[in-house]
Amino acid sequence: MDTPYIFSKLKNKKTEIFTSTKINEIKSLRDLSQPLFTLRKKTLLITERDKFNGLYLVHSGLLKQSHIRKPGESEIITHFFLPGDIIGLDSICEHHYCGPVTSIETSSLSLIKFRNIDEYLIAQENHNKLLRVLSRSIRTEHARLWRTLSQPSDARLAYFLITMSNKFSELGYSPNAFRLAMSRQEIANYLCMASETVSRIISRFENEGLLSANRHDYFILDPIGLATIAKKNRSSPNFSG
Amino acid sequence: MDTPYIFSKLKNKKTEIFTSTKINEIKSLRDLSQPLFTLRKKTLLITERDKFNGLYLVHSGLLKQSHIRKPGESEIITHFFLPGDIIGLDSICEHHYCGPVTSIETSSLSLIKFRNIDEYLIAQENHNKLLRVLSRSIRTEHARLWRTLSQPSDARLAYFLITMSNKFSELGYSPNAFRLAMSRQEIANYLCMASETVSRIISRFENEGLLSANRHDYFILDPIGLATIAKKNRSSPNFSG
DNA sequence: CGCTCGTTTGAAAGAGGTCAAACTTGGTGG
């Protein structure tokens, strides 16, 4: 199947709408941030040696955070940051960021500067916002990692695609037709699998009529079927629901 | 090898010392908490339906938090809580706790009540403490899960034992001789492996002279060798350091 | 003393990783 017509739309859509109820707190954080700036693709935003100086709010584009590995080793990707995501939550009150952050495609961001956390957060209101965001972040990250950890690779990938789909949906895009700028290798590193496995499973999904994938363009044909695979897990093959 | 002499000491040691510099913030949080209470072994502290009403500070004993699974499925253990740990960090500003929390052995705890988070956290000081604890918790949990996720099972188990060793060391106990009240099955669920695999790897470690394990009592004979196994990973067999 | 539950050990099967080769695509230069 060729690239669906909707992809051409997606590629040009540059809006930065924050429509999700989930990110209400972020909206107000955005008001406190510095002006937008643009980062060209494959550019380092944060190096491993940068000191923590604030949170970055992603307005458009895609970035990744990775762990430092020895040369020759495959990189470990800990986060993909999409529009609406916040970079640096795990580094508040620490001296340095967790790992280098690189843009995968051209992205626009704004900085919420933290010269001194105590100085910045004088308003009780800001404190509470931040607490909420942090606590939610712990929960969702933990849930995501546990899902990844405890499930076979097809379920991991299906869950990843559904998560992406939901994110795009929240941002006002189509949940079933989207472009993922990251490579297969990067998806594999994010999900802790070999890139060959990602390829194989995508091929299998295509054969089963669940989705259509052409390089960076994905088209989910059977969201329910995909969700069924994402929910299945090792210890309960006869899953019901 | 028989149970080393030190175990008898450990079993009777009921102190609740918080000597770690890592948990300075917790110390002061403790001052704000309600009196101690005791929970008998294998007792539910938090059910899946309990509404969030505060953080629990563990003074002694051992508890586990799990995820709700359908009957017949093996449980997923997301956390073990040792003395000095805080239960509920991922549930601040949420309505419910993440999953049921059960004591594995007799434990003593205190509650830091949060009738209303805004009411409780009037003092800026408390806010900052909590921010620090939360941010650190995101980072350490993330690191732990990534380690678990990306490494073979022997490295997972070695890392788990080292983590336990460090925790006991921080609490003022011996780092090389300790009692873990959880069963093999529970360790396996925590590390996302089959309990048989845990058994096999422990046997292997014993044969290799790395440790001696007798039911719930563990005696680390070669901490450096264990650390080497914990650090090795899939993509770099020729690890150096 | 015998029961039960957790643990250990063995054998077989399956999932995923590694290695290697073929293929596709986008960019470059003639």
Next chain:
DNA sequence: CCACCAAGTTTGACCTCTTTCAAACGAGCG
């Protein structure tokens, strides 16, 4: 405009690790 090159992707064969199934073992408890 076309040929070529480099990088990413796909596919196949093989191998290793882990799980699963099954049975034996051991300790604690009535």
